[in-house]
Amino acid sequence: EPEVTQTPSHQVTQMGQEVILRCVPISNHLYFYWYRQILGQKVEFLVSFYNNEISEKSEIFDDQFSVERPDGSNFTLKIRSTKLEDSAMYFCASSERFGGGYGYTFGSGTRLTVV
């Protein structure tokens, strides 16, 4: 069964450092998403991406965050200057199409720890 692959599985970074989280969505999917989950809290939407541009973003997705699809397979989330409160699980997801008839496939996540 096709999978969404995320790397690394765990990343530790110092406060103020830049970090890039990587995702390889399912190959025929057109819509891409990033979510995060702070320990013990809800899964929160960050951003959706389609046709090489951001479709929608949440209040969490401020100027410190950016997304990119640098080639035909990767989808990245960059945090420019990490803060302690950025520590969370970050999940990438993709879907074949937009619309209610299509579910998302999530990756297994990257655990980001900011120290």
Added chain:
Amino acid sequence: DAKTTQPPSMDCAEGRAANLPCNHSTISGNEYVYWYRQIHSQGPQYIIHGLKNNETNEMASLIITEDRKSSTLILPHATLRDTAVYYCIVRVATGSGNTPLVFGKGTRLSVIA
């Protein structure tokens, strides 16, 4: 914010059917009902979705009331591996906007041996 209401937790005996309720009384005509689950800290896993009719797949059945204001996810023979947080989500089916999935707190299902 999530547009659904779910009980915070439920228990189910192994081998029995698990029936997880969800209230979505403000659902619109063009919104689907999705169910996902999250096992421990893994990524959410898609289970099933429906619009009006009841749906069944290899994982579960989804029963939607005629007025569409509530639904029930049924795991016919729960196993210990079904212990997870189950999320009921409503999401628009079509439109110009790319409405994302919005997760609530879900129901923590504990399957007990």
